[in-house]
Amino acid sequence: MYSGGERFVNNRSFFSGLKAGISIAIGYFPVALTFGLLAKTTGLSIWEATAMSIFVYAGAAQYMSLTLISKGVDPILIVLNTFVVNIRHFLMTAALNEKMQSEKRWIKGIYAFGITDESFSVLATQKDKKIATPFAFGVALIAYSSWVVFTAVGHVIGANLPAFLQAAMSIALYAMFVGLLVPSMRGNRKVVMLALLAAMINGFFYWTQLLSTGWSILVATLASSIFIEIIYAKRGKNLPKGV
Helix, strand or coil: CCCHHHHHHHHHHHHHHHHHHHHHHHHHHHHHHHHHHHHHHHCCCHHHHHHHHHHCCCHHHHHHHHHHHHCCCCHHHHHHHHHHHCCHHHHHHHHHHCCECCCCHHHHHHHHHCCCHHHHHHHHCCCCCCECHHHHHHHHHHHHHHHHHHHHHHHHHHHCCCHHHHHHCHHHHHHHHHHHHHHHHCCCHHHHHHHHHHHHHHHHHHHHCCCCHHHHHHHHHHHHHHHHHHHHHHHHHHCCCCC
């Protein structure tokens, strides 16, 4: 049982987390809205689109899944591709665990589900020596709610668009990926090399038909990531100390 003072501190931490996560919720508004709209044009029902945001809750992976679903890729391959895209979450939550207050594992598991690139940034930049669990729940809850709600809203908007606009929106999916990639390529040779190599490998499998779409994306992602990391690891070893 919590004392009155502990409840007050926990409530204050929770509402502080909600306040800190407002910027994330606002930022999710256009992205989640677009996802819901594109999910509608891909053929998903409002329940399927919303369920994906509820249970997957991973922007880039969800957008990628729409492409794979539209191409009729095997569900197992979609899950594998989603796992590869989201594997960075292992590193984020492991790093964040050092800053969180001690808590039961099942409680950590709940708020860890709400860790995204954005919520990680908010939590990792907190100046407190130990981040309170209610604060983490507040940040995760408002961001998660925003993503789920605006996914459904986007689907409703998409359902009311004229048929020719719904068909045209399929192009927006590719534009979205380009919009995410190009800013990260600026001034970052590693990202440029990674993107070009992945595109070449995927293009090779696409034109030769050696692998299906799902396997092609999976192999291209893993192979290019491993190859580029090996190159940069060797390059780092060859640099003089202090460079």
